Amino acid sequence: AQSVTQLGSHVSVSEGALVLLRCNYSSSVPPYLFWYVQYPNQGLQLLLKYTSAATLVKGINGFEAEFKKSETSFHLTKPSAHMSDAAEYFCAVSDPGGYQKVTFGTGTKLQVIP
Amino acid sequence: DAGVTQSPTHLIKTRGQQVTLRCSPKSGHDTVSWYQQALGQGPQFIFQYYEEEERQRGNFPDRFSGHQFPNYSSELNVNALLLGDSALYLCASSLGTDTDTQYFGPGTRLTVL
DSSP: OOEEEEEOSEEEEETTSOEEEEEEEEOSSOOEEEEEEEOTTSOEEEEEEEOSSOSEEEOGGGOEEEEETTTTEEEEEESSOOGGGOEEEEEEEEOSSTTOOOEEOOOEEEEEEO | OOOOEEEOSEEEEOTTOOEEEEEEOOTTOOEEEEEEEOTTSOOEEEEEEETTEEEEEOSOOTTEEEEEOTTSOEEEEEOSOOGGGOEEEEEEEESTTOOSSOEEOOOEEEEEO
């Protein structure tokens, strides 16, 4: 069964600083990987996804993530944090193909300090 | 273009009662997945419906059941509610059998007293 581990339940960065949110996955087959963002009292919004094409994936709002098979990692980065980035971020994994369930990590809450 | 909608927004029930939550998928989508998100946790997959059939199921007891209608909307039913069922219930829709692009609704907050 696939799973993801998000390192750090809370991350604080200063406005303008690099954002790095860590995610490691476990999967018996080449996985699909995702990052979602959740703002308070809202549903989840897809930031980006890796589906076995380019290993460096660019998403919305200036975020990107790199799939590293050797490290089983899919860390999320953004060069310069904005106040509006404060939210909870979830890494998720699924097996490729149809009817696949998506397994989420426990989330990382990002605080941006002005 | 309407996104995924869910109703009701909030719901309060007592232990032992039954509840029905509703979801309308994004226009053009035909697959609906349901997730339970307990406070401080990531969403957990409950089940997925496509062509009015349950295609995948997570580790949830039979008290959790669902239905998909011909217009692709879906219901989640939970019987014999427990305190531990208190959570945000999220519906996600996608096109076809691939879940690599899911759109989530705002969720229904269920409180069981």
